[in-house]
Amino acid sequence: MGIDESSARRRELGSELRRLREKAGFQGRDIAKALGWAQSKVSRVETGMRGSSELEAAIYLATCRVAPDELKRLLDLHAEIEDGVWVRRHNPRLPDELRSLVVQETTATAISSYEPLIVPGLAQTEDYTRAIFRGAGRFANDDIELRVRARMQRQYLTRRPHPPRLRFLIHEQALRLPVGGMRVMHDQLLHLVLLNSLPHWLVQVIPTRAGARTGAEGAFMLEYSGAKPTVYVELHTAGLFLEQPKDIAAYREILRRLAEAALNREQSTAALARLASEYDRPEEDPDGRT
Structure with a gap:
């Protein structure tokens, strides 16, 4: 299986992203516009068919005004995907202070x-x-x-x-x-x-x-x-x-x-x-x- 192919963990993360977007009252096109993404990218991330960097995930979640505990849980889930056998191992995780700064800036x-x-x-x-x-x-x-x-x-x-x-x-x-x-x-x-x-x-x-x-x-x-x-x-x-x-x-x-x-x-x-x-x-x- 290739790096851009779907996985169970990626689908789980995508489902959570979609749930939180809907909870925040956003349409997919709203998130796409806010993040500068194509709407198809939002769809593929939410269905687990496309990966996202930890920074992209952090900005997505901050845009949805996710609570700090929920943000940490989902970024930890993202890190588990990053550590999986189908992902390049040399990708470093975002330092905790950069995670926090991204949320604060967003x-x-x-x-x-x-x-x-x-x-x-x-x-x-x-x-x-x-x-x-x-x-x-x-x-x-x-x-x-x-x-x-x-x-x-x-x-x-x-x-x-x-x-x-x-x-x-x-x-x-x-x-x-x-x-x-x-x-x-x-x-x-x-x-x-x-x-x-x-x-x-x-x-x-x-x-x-x-x-x-x-x-x-x-x-x-x-x-x-x-x-x-x-x-x-x-x-x-x-x-x-x-x-x-x-x-x-x-x-x-x-x-x-x-x-x-x-x-x-x-x-x-x-x-x-x-x-x-x-x-x-x-x-x-x-x-x-x-």
Whole structure:
């Protein structure tokens, strides 16, 4: 039996996905539109005739507003399918913190972010993402490609119908850090210019001259309709989710101070375009020759 053929466990998972979709009051076409899938893909996943990645399953379940315990049970069921004899063994499971982040992002109505060293993941181009993972020196090539695809899939939430409001504060030093070379940075900067033209996006550059006011670690604040906010801080080996009022208040104040130091939309767009033009030149070899 091949990797894309149906199995009992896959049919079981598909049946559960369909049950929860119907419980949430969605038609198959509603889920397809929300996830950017073909309607036939929804049908094949729900009947067990097509596999899905764990990230796809997590986004599907979060869109259906599945309770945390039910989400964990179904993703564990998905992992059992991944461990079966008909599935490629080298596919790594999503880390628990990434599972949680996918759910939080998918259900958020607004996301605010500050990054001092790199462009935030939801705003990265594919080549920039690949360069980041390669530069980390911790992943095999196959693992890098899986992580790149996962990050690109996460970005669909920014393009879906009724996306969250997105406000990204990016330090100038992150935009001057040459990740992946001149072409990669040129394309990444132009991508940020494009994002800043979209009504639900706001990309603001924090200039280096802002000085010490920008001394903060990168963090996300996610806000919801009818629920308390969450702050996500990504560490080297784990991710922290903070929900205590004092933590939320502290990060609101950090974001407020950073916003005061940042350029406005028009100034930021102009700065991003200028930086893109600086990267628009031939690559140099190690000896400095073009």
